[in-house]
Amino acid sequence: MLATAGTLPPPAVEERYGFEMKWDGVRALVTVAGGGLRVWSRSGRDITTGFPDLAGLAAVVPADTVLDGEVVAFDQQGRVSFAALQQRGRGAEQRPVVWLGFDVLRLAGRDLTGQAYLFRRSALEDLGLDSPRWQVPAYLPGGGAEALELSRTAHLEGVVAKLLSSRYEPGRRSPAWIKVKHFATQAVVIGGWRPGRGGLAGGLGSILVGLPQPGGELVYSGRVGTGLTLAAREELLIRLRGIASGVNPFGTSIPRPDARDAMWVRPDLVGEVVFTEWTRDGRLRAPVWRGLRPDVEPGSVVRE
Numbered sequence: 403m404l405a406t407a408g409t410l411p412p413p414a415v416e417e418r419y420g421f422e423m424k425w426d427g428v429r430a431l432v433t434v435a436g437g438g439l440r441v442w443s444r445s446g447r448d449i450t451t452g453f454p455d456l457a458g459l460a461a462v463v464p465a466d467t468v469l470d471g472e473v474v475a476f477d478q479q480g481r482v483s484f485a486a487l488q489q490r491g492r493g494a495e496q497r498p499v500v501w502l503g504f505d506v507l508r509l510a511g512r513d514l515t516g517q518a519y520l521f522r523r524s525a526l527e528d529l530g531l532d533s534p535r536w537q538v539p540a541y542l543p544g545g546g547a548e549a550l551e552l553s554r555t556a557h558l559e560g561v562v563a564k565l566l567s568s569r570y571e572p573g574r575r576s577p578a579w580i581k582v583k584h585f586a587t588q589a590v591v592i593g594g595w596r597p598g599r600g601g602l603a604g605g606l607g608s609i610l611v612g613l614p615q616p617g618g619e620l621v622y623s624g625r626v627g628t629g630l631t632l633a634a635r636e637e638l639l640i641r642l643r644g645i646a647s648g649v650n651p652f653g654t655s656i657p658r659p660d661a662r663d664a665m666w667v668r669p670d671l672v673g674e675v676v677f678t679e680w681t682r683d684g685r686l687r688a689p690v691w692r693g694l695r696p697d698v699e700p701g702s703v704v705r706e
Contacts, residue, residue: 405579421549427474443697629691
């Protein structure tokens with residue numbers, strides 16, 4: 403179940419909502435069965451091997467249980483950081499993560515998706531998940547403005563307002579969950595890149611991104627060069643060369659100046675950018691690269 407972008411519910415109805423912090427990490431569903439644990443991305447990909455930190459959760463959760471949450475990492479100041487999660491080393495001790503739970507879909511064999519959010523949250527909290535590697539952060543019933551200010555002072559993305567009476571709707575972007583952000587972010591699909599100049603000569607200069615359409619073609623959204631460190635450029639260039647293609651996935655939607663010297667790739671990789679606004683012609687204004695989103699499938703990307 404995914405949230406829709408929007409604004410805080412009006413004060414007259416905010417008592418109908420629970421407000422959670424919007425964690426800047428990777429969505430991660432956890433299944434416990436047969437004494438083992440599996441971790442799944444929101445696209446349904448098995449990402450268990452990437453998070454050995456969470457293996458012990460199987461010992462404290464009943465069998466035949468499915469939990470929903472977010473994996474996060476922290477920067478040197480102890481703040482939740484998407485960049486820190488991107489830089490996670492191969493060893494868990496190099497960049498430990500924490501799983502933050504916010505829902506339970508199945509509990510000890512009982513399907514809870516038809517139950518109200520308020521019921522599911524109570525069931526989740528009753529599990530007593532509290533350790534350095536997994537936690538269930540509190541939510542605020544009502545008080546949307548207070549929750550949003552709390553997220554701002556904690557340097558978080560924003561909040562998610564969830565209708566207390568809402569059922570869990572798997573696979574749907576539902577208006578029952580509303581995400582309210584302090585800054586604009588957008589998932590984008592990479593369709594190509596342009597070589598660097600000057601000090602970046604021989605390497606990656608900028609990436610060309612867009613949003614997918616039903617027919618499979620990408621509609622061009624702009625090029626992104628800001629926010630890419632040298633290490634990120636080198637790593638990303640290796641990935642892009644591995645999916646090189648002679649076909650322009652943007653068709654006629656990309657302006658000729660931006661297509662000049664471009665190297666095209668299959669639209670297989672999803673990234674995320676921060677930007678100021680959408681221009682009238684559908685371009686991202688002042689986009690800044692945040693990192694790849696391996697948990698998001700290209701076909702699921704929509705304009706926020």
